[in-house]
Amino acid sequence: MVPLSWYLILSAVLFCLGAAAFLIKRNIITIFMAIELMLNGVNLSFVAFAAHLHKLSGHVFVFFVMVVAAAEAAVGLAIIIAVFRSRETLNVDRVNLLKL
């Protein structure tokens, strides 16, 4: 039986990797993937706790997160395509038309 703390540590590592990638990377698709990574890191701790406590609510939360993430991915990718068509770049630092 793998102890709970291992799951939690893995979850934290995944979340931190996602956060770090979000902060460091400039490619918008990578940033998008980093967000997914953070979400899934959290999902992992949800299911770990759910299994540990024998409660279903953790699983339900995970499904919600997955559904919302899927919807968000659809909208986000559409935006990315639109941005790429007009700006011809995926670098977020160059998508700065609204800045002073």
Place this chain on the structure above:
Amino acid sequence: MNPTLHLWVIPLLPLMGAAINGLFGRRFRNSMVSSIALLFTGASFAWALWAALQWVHQPARYVEILGDWIWAGDFHAPFGFYLDHLSMVMMLVVTGVGFLIHIYSAGYMAHEGGYYRFFTYLNLFMFFMLTLVLANNYLLMFVGWEGVGLASYLLIGFYFLKDSAANAGKKAFIVNRIGDFAFLLGMFLIIQHFGSLNFDDVFNSVSKMSPETGWGLLTAIALLLMFGATGKSAQVPLYVWLPDAMEGPTPVSALIHAATMVTAGIYMIARSSAIFSLAPHALEVVAVIGCLTAIFAATMGLAQTDIKRVLAYSTVSQLGYMFMACGVAAYSAAIFHLMTHAFFKALLFLGAGSVIHAIGGEQDMRRMGGLRKLIPVTFWVVTIATFAIAGFPPLAGFFSKDEILWRALQAEHGGWILWTVGIITAGLTSFYMFRLWFMTFFGELRLGKVNHGHDAHAAASHSHGHAADHGHGHGGVHESPCIMLGPLVILAVLSVVGGWVGRPQAMGGSNIFETFLASAIYAPAETAAERGSELVFAAISVGVALLGFLLAYWLYYLQPELPSRITARIRGLYTLVLNKYYVDELYGRFFVKPLLSLSTVVLWHGVDQHMIDGTVNGAGSASKGIGNQLRRIQSGNIRSYAAWVAIGGAAVITYMAWAMFK
């Protein structure tokens, strides 16, 4: 029996006139404006006359409280009016002479711009002056006191486009403030020690004090009040504003700067006679100041060439007489002279205005002359006034001046000195008044023919008066219209008969005026001196007046070229007098300049620019600098915001972990 007099109506009527003319006068025709002004002042005079007739036989005072104005703890300052024989005389002089001068102004100002403005200010002045006179406490009196100062400022600066007029207005206002400050301090002392400013309360408390216990306090109060009076009544050392005040239109000079406002100080001292009578040292100071002013101003009047300035110095000098009378506790004599002076000095000013009007705005006496035949009515009324002020019997000025001189002689300390100075002043007065008379009305008209000789600079500096204001093309010299001559004739009649109410016993009268005022004034019992010798002294003063007349006759009629030779002989002295002893320059050097540079360096550059502006600007630039630094946080870079969020989250988690494992 206690009839209701409704005294509040008397000051309020001119205020209504001022309000109507001030708010709507711009759209009215001139005749409408003057009718409104005359209607309200006339009604005020009528009401005053009616009230006086109702009350004249009552020796008691009539007090009318309309309501509380200031009410703080034990201290009350009501809106109250006060009628006794003293304020009755003042009220009648103010409304009566004021009404006559309003009539005169309707003619005099007919060709001037700002007609409605002039009458608004004039009515406003009447309102404040009547408030001053009828107030039943010092505070309400002070309201009127400041108000007449304001009206005076507005009217001196009536031709405000002219620099000299605007400056003269400012000078009058500022110099008056100095005196007013002392008056305020005096009032504070009164509040502190008597807890009230009502005349009745204060005088009751004062009369219960013995001269020994209250000596210091009463002297301090009296001196402060006196200093206040020196500002308003143009005494040494604060007289300097009055000659400059002649920049205003001539009716203003007559009403405000001769007949009424400048006598407010005398009225205030007479009103406070209860205080002054218990402060003998303050009284001596009053006498000395009056005496100094009288002779000082009279000598300055000798060399002036501007007709209105001669009259201005003469006014200062006569006010000095009144001060001197107050100083020897002869308050009723002071008020008597105040009244007669109001008649003949208003007449002189209005006559001078008529002369100026007649010859198209010229004020320099050296260009006048020979006007006797050309403007006969003006000539005769001015002649009456001149003889009245010079002190020839049986005209008004003789009785009042003689009364003052006689009472000065009776004074405890230095009576002879006061009398001697007074009699010399009388001689000087007679001389410069007849000088004016001869230069204006005799000889031949010198319009445009004056030779710009050695004192041409004086002409340049003094004849800047009416030339601009009257530039409406007088064809030739002409007599003034009836509306101007009417008041002159009435004032002339008053100047003749006005003195008879105060005829002393020695001359077969009974001095009704003094007994009339006795109920309102706390005068010491008169020492029973032999009144027989009064006739001798009266004869001396008439002789001195005659001497002045003869000297003027000799110098300015028989040998008109002689004065310039004499002045050339005593050149230094003449220049000194011509420049008014350089008093203005001295004040400028010792008070105005240091004050100005002190204000510039310390108050302006130091306090205002460095401290106040520095604080405000410092606060501004500090927040600007901090903002500039903080601005860098808000870079617009999403990732840096995300980093802040991450750091914040990490900090929160760290804190929670620390709190949990502590």
